[in-house]
Amino acid sequence: MNTKYIDLIGQSFDFPQPEFKLEDKTLQFHDVDLMQLIEQYGAPLKFSYLPQISNNIQRAKSWFAEAFAKHDYKATYNYCYCTKSSHFKHVLDEALKNDIHIETSSAFDIDIVQSLKKEGKITNDTYVLSNGFKREQYVTNIANLINGGHHNCIPIIDNYEELNLLSQEIEGQFNVGIRIASEEEPKFEFYTSRLGIGYKNIVPFYKAQIQENEKVNLKMLHFFINTGIRDNAYYWNELTKCLKVYTSLKKICPSLDSLNIGGGFPIKNSLAFDFDYQYMVEEIVLQIKQVCEEEGVDVPHIFTEFGSFTVGESGGAIYKVLYQKQQNDREKWNMINSSFITTLPDTWAISKRFIMLPINRWHDSYERVLLGGLTCDSDDYYNSEQHVNAIYLPKYREDKPLYIGFFNTGAYQETIGGFGGLQHCLIPSPKHILINKNEDGSITTEVFAEQQKSEDLLNILGYTTTQPKDKTTEAETTASVIL
Incomplete structure (x- = not known):
């Protein structure tokens, strides 16, 4: 038996x-x-x-490289690590061996970035995407990083006041992104994410605060949903809505050239785990390309912010x-x-x-x-x-x-x-x-x-x-x- x-x-x-x-x-x-x-x-x-951190980063990079080649996608892919998943130095040290970039969530994250710069682990060429709700110390730390020459630090605007707060402390021109407040699945207790700016308000916000602002360049649109990247109607519908906003902005904003699709790759939670990462990446790249071609705009550089998947x-x-x-x-x-x-x-x-x-x-x-x-x-x-x-x-x-x-x-x-x-x-x-x-x-x-x-x-x-x-x-x- x-x-x-x-x-x-x-x-x-x-x-x-x-x-x-x-x-x-x-x-x-x-x-x-x-x-x-x-x-x-x-x-x-x-x-x-620790080696599994590098393994997963390289896996993701290969999936996007293959998808770009398959669909003749004429832009670049940038892998960012979402530090809030694990801030430990041994994690960052291992991840940064793989030519990646950083996504931050709070003021003290920027202190970690400054420490890594002193050690030579990252340089001014490293993208630092600063998400989260920003107030005094976070704004000051972002400004100090940019004023120190790190112009690849891109604060992602989360609310209507942040642009003014950043402008008061940052010297000279700087780049920003805008986070889309995605609409959540019906089963959620709320309809719209508290993070970011609503779909319908992004173009008016750009026209009102950025379009005529000589100090600010809109570089990136940021998209993320709580359920993560899943092969279901909800994800594809939200991605399509995001792309419509991107193409509408791109037509009136020449500096916009990057789309951040956030994180959300699932990790293995069972011996029966089955998720076709390569298919999902190829389909995402194809959807982005098709919508951009339909609207007559150049395809964006793609950024991801994988945290749980990384570590x-x-x-x-x-x-x-x-x-x-x-x-x-x-x-x-x-x-x-x-x-x-x-x-x-x-x-x-x-x-x-x-x-x-x-x-x-x-x-x-x-x-x-x-x-x-x-x-x-x-x-x-x-x-x-x-x-x-x-x-x-x-x-x-x-x-x-x-x-x-x-x-x-x-x-x-x-x-x-x-x-x-x-x-x-x-x-x-x-x-x-x-x-x-x-x-x-x-x-x-x-x-x-x-x-x-x-x-x-x-x-x-x-x-x-x-x-x-x-x-x-x-x-x-x-x-x-x-x-």
């Missing part, structure tokens, strides 16, 4: 997969021996497999199953040695699913379980993954420790969870490991942050006035691993 966990996976999915395989009966992720990682660093832990598939979290609680005749709770609310907040806040697989014991029989975190909050649980509203894991045995991994968790979880700060019920943040791969294929690891200690949390809470003994960086109050 096929009663082992490995049989269940083999019957349900195509396995092994490019990033997942078994070696000596334990799970490997991009050829990283996860049990060896656990033996070396313990659990819980988080890790970042999401580089991250993972590993936990140990501490104990099993049989709460009734049907529900078994496997308790992990950490918290979902604190370490994977999207599982709690927006019911996000990640790939979840055991690290060891694949050749044992399996059972259906629920997963519970250590906090005393009833919402600290996880009950859904690729099997849909069910979790199957090797049977709990007190004498055989079970380790489980959550994969493709690299976007947003650390910042939303408050990296380096207080966590719910004072559950300490786990160790964080960075994982890299050498040219010869060998794997190297280093500790980015140790697991939080009691004194770290007590100091934040005001119970102690002394700094932790090991105060190398604030980052070291948490634990993470980068592969």
Whole structure:
């Protein structure tokens, strides 16, 4: 009988997969021996497999290059990284190896840009697209960047007042973009995005504030919808509306030459994940070209702002199953040695699913379980993954420790969870490991942050006035691993 966990996976999915395989009966992720990682660093832990950042950037660049060639698209493609997905230096350092550009969201983002410039990681030729609602400090930081010679910094206008605020602080001419306030799907609680300016108001806004303004050049139109890039009628309809605005503007604004289609590429959240990236890119490029040809205008340079797609598939979290609680005749709770609310907040806040697989014991029989975190909050649980509203894991045995991994968790979880700060019920943040791969294929690891200690949390809470003994960086109050 096929009663082992490995049989269940083999019957349900195509396995092994490019990033997942078994070696000596334990799970490997991009050829990283996860049990060896656990033996070396313990659990819980988080890790970042840095080469996957470059892999995904290069994948996207190749899709657009092929689409441009196929449709004879006479413009350029520019890949921007959306920094709010993960601001960590090791992420930016890896991403910037791939000749990319930056999208920012707040004032402190510009400070990161200035730091990267000092290190020579970016130059004045690097595009810095500044999105978000802009007020004093953000405006000042953008102005300082442009006044310092970084003319490829393009603030994206989000509301009617921003242009005046920027003009007061920026010396000489500067380029801007305008963000379209897209209309959301009917299931949303609101009809129009709070971000940007409405479709019908963009051309009047341009005529009123930019057309006769010798100081400002309109360079870019920005388009993004919350649901991301999907092959459905809603996405194609919104894209068409955006292109109509672009062509209308282009006819009266010669300086407009770029279209930013935002981010929104999905990342793998199941072993059954199936998304045709190449088809979507080719279709987007074709739609842009066709509308521009119909309206008799030149095709725009295309910009994207991929955040989750860039960094999401580089991250993972590993936990140990501490104990099993049989709460009734049907529900078994496997308790992990950490918290979902604190370490994977999207599982709690927006019911996000990640790939979840055991690290060891694949050749044992399996059972259906629920997963519970250590906090005393009833919402600290996880009950859904690729099997849909069910979790199957090797049977709990007190004498055989079970380790489980959550994969493709690299976007947003650390910042939303408050990296380096207080966590719910004072559950300490786990160790964080960075994982890299050498040219010869060998794997190297280093500790980015140790697991939080009691004194770290007590100091934040005001119970102690002394700094932790090991105060190398604030980052070291948490634990993470980068592969």
